[in-house]
Amino acid sequence: MSRPTVAIINRQALRDNLALADLLAPASKSMPMVKANAYGHGALEVCKALQNAPAFGVACIEEAVALRSAGIEQPILLLEGTFSADEVEVAAENNFWLMVENEAQKQAVLTSSSTQAVNVWLGMDTGMHRLGFQPDDIGQHYQALRASSKVAKSIVLATHFACADDLENPATTEQTNSFQRCLSVNSISADENTELSLANSAAILGWPDTRRQWQRPGYMIYGNSPFPDAHENADQLTPVMTFQSAVISLRKVKVGESVGYTANWKAPRLSTIATITVGYGDGYPRQAPNGTPVLINGVRCPLVGRVSMDMITVDVTDLNEVGIGDKATLWGPDLPVNEVAKHCDTIGYELLTRMPSRVPRIYLN
Numbered sequence: 001m002s003r004p005t006v007a008i009i010n011r012q013a014l015r016d017n018l019a020l021a022d023l024l025a026p027a028s029k030s031m032p033m034v035k036a037n038a039y040g041h042g043a044l045e046v047c048k049a050l051q052n053a054p055a056f057g058v059a060c061i062e063e064a065v066a067l068r069s070a071g072i073e074q075p076i077l078l079l080e081g082t083f084s085a086d087e088v089e090v091a092a093e094n095n096f097w098l099m100v101e102n103e104a105q106k107q108a109v110l111t112s113s114s115t116q117a118v119n120v121w122l123g124m125d126t127g128m129h130r131l132g133f134q135p136d137d138i139g140q141h142y143q144a145l146r147a148s149s150k151v152a153k154s155i156v157l158a159t160h161f162a163c164a165d166d167l168e169n170p171a172t173t174e175q176t177n178s179f180q181r182c183l184s185v186n187s188i189s190a191d192e193n194t195e196l197s198l199a200n201s202a203a204i205l206g207w208p209d210t211r212r213q214w215q216r217p218g219y220m221i222y223g224n225s226p227f228p229d230a231h232e233n234a235d236q237l238t239p240v241m242t243f244q245s246a247v248i249s250l251r252k253v254k255v256g257e258s259v260g261y262t263a264n265w266k267a268p269r270l271s272t273i274a275t276i277t278v279g280y281g282d283g284y285p286r287q288a289p290n291g292t293p294v295l296i297n298g299v300r301c302p303l304v305g306r307v308s309m310d311m312i313t314v315d316v317t318d319l320n321e322v323g324i325g326d327k328a329t330l331w332g333p334d335l336p337v338n339e340v341a342k343h344c345d346t347i348g349y350e351l352l353t354r355m356p357s358r359v360p361r362i363y364l365n
């Protein structure tokens with residue numbers, strides 16, 4: 001007795017996807033990114049399922065505190081570092097690692113009242129132009145941090161790619177070269193106390209030259225490809241989430257009759273319409289146009305009519321038998337979220353991340 005709209009999370013797939021990151025870069029440590037509630041999958045459950053991961057990455061200290069309070073023991077990297085100086089002490093006490101990417105963050109670390117040293121990741125802007133110190137100045141920042149008793153002995157130098165999902169784009173190689181050039185100009189090399197980190201999912205899967213001591217897989221952990229086209233590594237991933245609902249009503253609609261709000265779809269033939277109890281209030285995108293695929297009993301059928309808050313309507317005229325209670329899949333292993341996202345002019349990352357808590361997460365395996 002409950003609404004059949006759920007997100008089923010396959011924990012074995014999570015572990016398998018992380019194992020692929022490890023397999024592709026056996027000399028690297030893979031830190032799963034669990035920001036934004038683990039891309040909608042449930043951060044705590046994802047961390048628990050990936051208990052062998054060496055560390056996790058989040059966007060802010062609130063996300064890190066929630067995981068620590070719930071018993072997650074690994075180091076947790078704050079990818080944007082601190083937003084205010086008082087976070088440094090909390091970070092040091094809790095073994096949260098800090099990205100330090102601007103002067104204010106650096107000063108907050110150097111002048112912190114903490115008695116414990118904090119682990120620092122020094123962020124370099126090699127071309128994304130969003131966060132990070134200029135490569136030319138890295139030597140000076142690195143030395144200042146190195147010399148401080150507030151900073152743990154091991155420092156990671158990191159950068160982030162803007163275009164790694166585009167395998168034809170030279171920007172990734174340019175950013176990698178800029179990173180390496182900066183290190184060599186400043187006589188910084190990887191050693192036991194200096195580690196490097198460049199790769200996100202797309203780089204792990206598609207840019208072998210970017211693999212270093214640490215990699216930061218996000219989207220791939222959840223089993224989705226960051227690439228628009230087929231790719232030999234990405235195609236080994238297994239989607240972790242199955243977003244599932246069910247048929248709650250069926251009707252015949254005559255030629256010329258419309259379905260749903262704004263009447264933006266009119267039946268071109270005598271049609272059978274199935275109403276599914278999932279809508280934009282559940283994270284199914286309202287911009288999904290007529291024709292977006294929905295699996296009904298595993299068969300692709302076109303969405304017709306506007307997405308409502310709590311319902312959608314699907315044309316099941318071509319299916320032999322459909323009944324109330326039959327399964328509807330919005331995305332999952334048999335219908336990649338990327339494909340739905342493409343119809344909606346967005347990316348799968350956004351669809352997953354925006355799934356609200358209204359949709360119960362059910363954890364399998």
Ligand SMILES: *Cc1c(COP(=O)(O)O)cnc(C)c1O
Binds near residue numbers: 033079160199202226
């Ligand atoms: C989110 C994030 C990642 C992971 O990106 P994916 O494309 O999901 O693999 C890696 N590094 C940083 C700095 C990030 O913010």
